[in-house]
Amino acid sequence: MATIKDVSKFCGVSVATVSRVINRDANVRESTRRKVLEAIDELHYVPNAIAKNLRTDKTKRILVLLAGISNQFYSKVLVGMERRAEEDGYRTAIAITHNNADIERQCFENLKMHFYDGVVSLSSALDSEYLNDIYDHFPIAFCSEYVENTKIPYIGVDNEKAGYDATKFYIDQGFTKIAFIGTKLKYGSAAERELGYKKALSDAEIPENKDYIFYGNYSFDAGETAGRHFLSLPKMPQAIFSISDAMAIGAMRELIKNGIKIGKEVHICGFDNTKISEVYMPSLTTVSQPRFEIGYTVMDRLIRRIETGGKMETIKLTHKIIVRES
């Protein structure tokens, strides 16, 4: 591997000069600049970024934490992040955490070790104490998921309001038997959506019915189980609000199998507006988040903090309900 020294020797200038042409410093005579460029080409020289990072203590890299890659939802959020990152010459890398605390911690340790300039997390298996400590010293932000009791800013939708709106959507159609599919987590986006669901019911003076609440793990399979549960009830719900498209579709499939007419006998609303919600038959009504904007915004705030140390704050963007066949 050729180094800056090799280049400098090759064309008889100092390493400082080579460094100048690499970094586009104006103070280089055109003729020597050309000479250096030729040498670089000749020797196939590529600057060693690690060395540069060490010297400048900057990597221009942001690590994005994703629980898993199979969640369709992330794709456009990422595009938003990349677009913003690019504007200031940053590059993003993604780490898959599988929602595993150890892996997440390793990623944050990578940040501490100066491997990245900042991290955006869409995954949250870590405790608030650990995270708060990091936040004091490093640029980090949460996106569309967050951890309770944390001062770390979060960019996403107002999940409680989204849950409220989805439920209200069915209440306004005159339904009173409205079911909910969520998770048993006590905090986070799922819990907030549940809060919204309950608030909408209570605002409409509809009593909560334990039988109409089912907890799963976001997956299609959990949705199927939910579907079976609702089928077993003496009175089926008229409408179901699920905090994920996958669970909504799982439930829907189970109901269809049992002869229930979706969109007539039972209405279903999912969450995230994933591709499958659009192409499934019947297509799924769902809550849509402004994915690109979420990604762009979180990256914008993060980069600002990196570059100018600016303060960050939680921002809640607006969702909307996409009404489809279900």
Added chain:
Amino acid sequence: MATIKDVSKFCGVSVATVSRVINRDANVRESTRRKVLEAIDELHYVPNAIAKNLRTDKTKRILVLLAGISNQFYSKVLVGMERRAEEDGYRTAIAITHNNADIERQCFENLKMHFYDGVVSLSSALDSEYLNDIYDHFPIAFCSEYVENTKIPYIGVDNEKAGYDATKFYIDQGFTKIAFIGTKLKYGSAAERELGYKKALSDAEIPENKDYIFYGNYSFDAGETAGRHFLSLPKMPQAIFSISDAMAIGAMRELIKNGIKIGKEVHICGFDNTKISEVYMPSLTTVSQPRFEIGYTVMDRLIRRIETGGKMETIKLTHKIIVRES
């Protein structure tokens, strides 16, 4: 930020000793080891990985290139890669290339700049000359997709055989009107699957029919267009083999909408065994690749090359057809 020097001063030992305890060198007295550990804790010291990398010229990081995140197929391949990487203390990071040559090139430049020890690409927008040049000097491998005229090893299934088998599967059922949905690319996995399709037909002495071949871009929407195309034909195909589940499902949806009975009047086979192929109604027959094994194997070979400079070779793993309702 505390450095190794701070720690060494703090507890009155040399930086070498601190380095030893960090790197678990046995030659440290237990008492001093403990003293150093305490100092590290006290000072919140985290070793600067960049400095270490510069010194050792190793990062223990592998970059994985993905065209996009929304392809369900990648998920398990990644798990396989991670499992193998972990065995030797490597970590993976993912870059989304959007099949954009510029972005891909940047990723390989990152490799040249010593940001990573190696790269595995599942995306292939670059020309063979550029790639061959890199391959001579750096550890890189292709996985489930590849570039023509390249000496870079590839780990995946035998796509031609897979195409052959899927087609033969329908021929064996007595069908002669078998359609194909592919891409217009002249090389790569899609082209090989097409080759297999054609070979199976010719082996069975079934003449090719241009009307039964449709080219799309892997997407659900392209599948819908394909479906419309087949519907417009005087004689509908009896079976359809698509090189992606998404296109298969798009076509299927269009046919169902027009009253065609899938699995009776028309049979459809996709590719990749994605989750949606399993949960769609009707469920989709598809070609399944050994995803975990593909990921594990490619990472295994890559790490071997990194660590011992061993030679790498193309490996073709075996697929299978998952028969479902369609």
Added chain:
DNA sequence: CTGTTAGCGCCTTCAT
């Protein structure tokens, strides 16, 4: 068992 020292490759004053 521990300390000293010489770089890894680069950028950045400070001279000239």
Added chain:
DNA sequence: ATGAAGGCGCTAACAG
């Protein structure tokens, strides 16, 4: 416009 030299934080001989 260019060069010399110091140092970023760490590891790895080499001494002792």
